[in-house]
Amino acid sequence: MPIHLGAAWYPEHWPEERWQVDLDLMRAAGLTVVRIGEFAWADLEPVEGQFDLGWLVRATEMAHASGLSVVVGTPTAAPPAWLTAAYPEVLAIDGSGARAQHGKRCHFDVTSPLYRAFCARVAERMALALGHAPGVIGWQIDNEYNRLTYSPQAATAFRLWLQEQFVDEQGRPSLARLNRAWSTSYWSERYTDWAQIPLPAEDNHNPGLVLSFRRFMTHAYREYQRAQVQAIRAHADPSHWITSNFMGFFDGFDHYPICEDLDLACWDHYIGTGNLDLDRAAASHDLTRGFKRRNFWVMETQPGCVNWAPINNVLNRGEARTMAWNGIGHGADAVLYWQWRPAPGGQEQYHGSLLGPDGRPRPFYREVGELAADLQLVGPLLDGTTVSAPVAVLHSYDDRWAIDHQRHHRGFDPLAHLLHYHRPIARRSIATDIVSTRADLVGRGYRLVVGAPIHIVDESIAAELAAYVREGGHLVLSARSGFKDYNNALPPQRQPALLQDLAGVQVEEYYAVLDTVKVDLSLGGATATGEAHTWAEWLVPGRATQVLARYGSGNGWLDGQPAVTMHQAGRGRVYYVGAWLADDLQDRLLAWIIAQAGVEPVLDKLPVGVRASRRGDVHILLNGGREAATVTLPWPGKDALRPDRAASDQIDLGPYGVAVVTNDQADQYQTGQRTSDE
Structure with missing residues (x-):
């Protein structure tokens, strides 16, 4: 697959006689692909059941004749007014009970069977019209899934889903199993009828209920997506791929099962306020590549500025080119800008674009041309190439939801904690996959695997980690690993519970740190003193476990206690890091572990930045x-x-x-x- 460069194009906003002018300007800039259709439902089906796809077919034909490939987006993120007015039950309801209003986007109720049927129908009509159209290479389902819903139909669907998750030995729905898993004797929550189970619309609900609801919302989005995927596959050329565009580390749903039904993962890369941080962007690229464990697309990125940040600064001259190449270096096979030209009205008038509202190129258009020239020169060298990573960072939406619900320290942001481990690796230019905690690890060539943390651990996760380590892998476990079981309950063992034997350590006590605690690090004869903040665990190592760091004096409970340990297991090692180390100490520790694991950077001794x-x-x-x-x-x-x-x-x-x-x-x-x- 060649490296594509493109933009989101909205021909429905402009007279048809203008379209060829736009397409000629795209080709002059060196673009090779356009995305169309993803917000055009009102133009595609102006009246219920009456479709007008002729204009979309003509736009696609003109793009192909101009040398552009086409990605077709289903328009289901923005239902037309006739639909929401006639069937208000398709609109989402928020936690306060308020129904969403028409005029926004992603305001639909993903659990609505009626809405899914309307979406499948419009997707099918588009596939019938464009499924074998020359130039079409792929399909995007919807746009940036993001909304939860607390509607009566969501409650009904949630309870039915729970009856599939909690079953007895004969496979029958079991409230007794659910009550045990959630410890519903606490606060007299015990349920005697499935209809009694609420949606967790308020704060401080049972952790088991909260986690189950987030898993259910993932299931709902997967079913919603699957209806459109099936409608397209039934009529489209088998060579067409199907994707949806995600928002980096957004955690509204679990992306891993969602991606199982897609051919390609994509994300929308925006900076907002500030400037490009290569390492932070690398994390989102590594995450998206990890969804399918293959190359991905940047389906949207900013042409200069956005319109939704606190300060919508324009990127510096040349910065967007570097931003694009950062994605390509991490496995992106396409970079598309949002958008080609701004609509005269609407909520995103101030957003950057390649053309101005007058239809003439803006300054950023030239920079896109420079990037296109790059790709024309070197595209053949990159065609078919992939990223090979010696390191994996494990990531779990379950873990993030569970910790976010019970941070215990307001500063314990689970995403920030994960990035605290990814950044020292990225800044050394070491290729890294960010994959699910449920991913297979054995035989993947990973010298080092990092779990920061692996908070929810069940038998299957523990078994894969043990197999990986015993085959010679190096595993890092961070604080709060092994803290919960599959149902977000405390296991009957001390943390890290099912990982105790593998890690050669258990947690005597954990502390939300008010200020900081001193930490003395000793690595192969080299020592360093620094601090930890936010979280600290008092570790009790086994007899064969080596202590790499201890807490200094001044805390009382933690004085002199182990903070970081190393344990040999089979042919591999497990490092347990029981504290949120300050950046300098974290960097020193990760550098040592990287060396111990035999991990090599792509290139070393690089200049700063x-x-x-x-x-x-x-x-x-x-x-x-x-x-x-x-x-x-x-x-x-x-x-x-x-x-x-x-x-x-x-x-x-x-x-x-x-x-x-x-x-x-x-x-x-x-x-x-x-x-x-x-």
């Missing part, structure tokens, strides 16, 4: 800052973006500079050192 990624035999170098930098390679490389320059071991990067470096002999060099015969 420079990152390297690798796809196949191609190295991508990025300068994330405004100051020029020079990279010294361990081998002579040639920058394919500057074909007039000879191969060299010195690569100069200007502010926000990019280099795409090739060298057939790169694998003959060990990272960070020359070969002995040099």
Whole structure:
């Protein structure tokens, strides 16, 4: 698959005689793909049951004739007024009981069977019209799923779903099982009828109920999506892929089961206020690649600025090009800008675009042209290449929901905690997969796996982790690992419960830290003193477990107690990090563990702010800052973006500079050192 560059195009906003002008400008900028249709339901079905797809077919044909591929979006994120007026039950109800109003988007009730039927029907009509149209390569279902609903029909569906989850030995629905799993004797919650179970619309509900509801909402979105996927697959060319566009680490639903029914994962990369953080963006790219464990698309990204942030600053000159290449380096096979041209009205008038409201190119249009020129030069080198990662960071929506519901310390943001472990790896330019805690790990080539934390642990998770470690893998477990069982209940063992034997440690007590605690780190003879904050656990190591860090004096309970341990298990090791270490200490610890695991960066000894990624035999170098930098390679490389320059071991990067470096002999060099015969 070639690396695509494109934009979201809304031909329904403009007279048809304007369309060819737009398409010509797209080709002049070097675009290769457009996404169309995803908010056009009112134009596709202006009256219930009366469809007008002719204009969409013509727009698709014109795009194809102009040399552009087409991604067709189903318009179901924004139902037309006739639908919401005639059938108000399709609108979502929030936790206060208020029904959503027409005029927004994603305001539908995902549990509504009636709404799903309307969505499947419009998706089917689109597939019948465009399923074999020249130029169409794929389909996007809906747009940025995000809303929960607390409607009566959601409550009914939730209770039916619970009856499938909690069953007795004969497979019959069992309230007794549910009551035991949720400890409903607490506060006299015990249910004697399924109809008594509420939706957790208020705060401080039972943790088991809350987690079950979030799992149910994932099920509801999967069923909603599946109805449209099936409608499209029944009529579209089998070569067409189907996707939906996600919002990075947004946790409104569990993305892993949602992606099981999709061919391709996509996300929408926006910065909002501020500037590009290469490592933070890398985490979202690694996450999206991990949904399907394959390359992905950036289906939307900002052309200069957004309109919804506190301060909607325009990205610096050259910054968006670096932003795009960062995605490509992490496995993106396409980058599409939102949007091509702003509509005269609507809620996003101030959002950046490639054209202005007058239909003429804005300054950012030129930068897109420069990126297109890059891809024309080096696209063939990247075609078919993938990212190979020696590290996996485990991620779980269940864990995030459970911790968010009971943080115990208001500062314990589960996503921030995960990124606290990902960032020291990313800043060393080490390729990393972010995958589900339920992903298979054995035989994947991971030298290091990080669980930060693996909060909810059941037998299957514990077994896979044990198999991985005993085969020689290195596993990091962070604080709060093994704290809950599958139903978000406390297990009968001390934390980390099912992982105790594997980790060679148990938690005597845990502490929400009011200020900071001192930590003394000792790694292979090198020592360092620093601090921990937010969370600290008093660890009790087994006899064969080595202590790597202890708490300093000043806390009382924690004074001198183990904070970080290492345990040999089979041919591998488990590191348990019982405290939220300050950044400097965290970086030092992760650097040591990375070395112990034998993990090599893509390139090392890079200047500050420079990152390297690798796809196949191609190295991508990025300068994330405004100051020029020079990279010294361990081998002579040639920058394919500057074909007039000879191969060299010195690569100069200007502010926000990019280099795409090739060298057939790169694998003959060990990272960070020359070969002995040099």
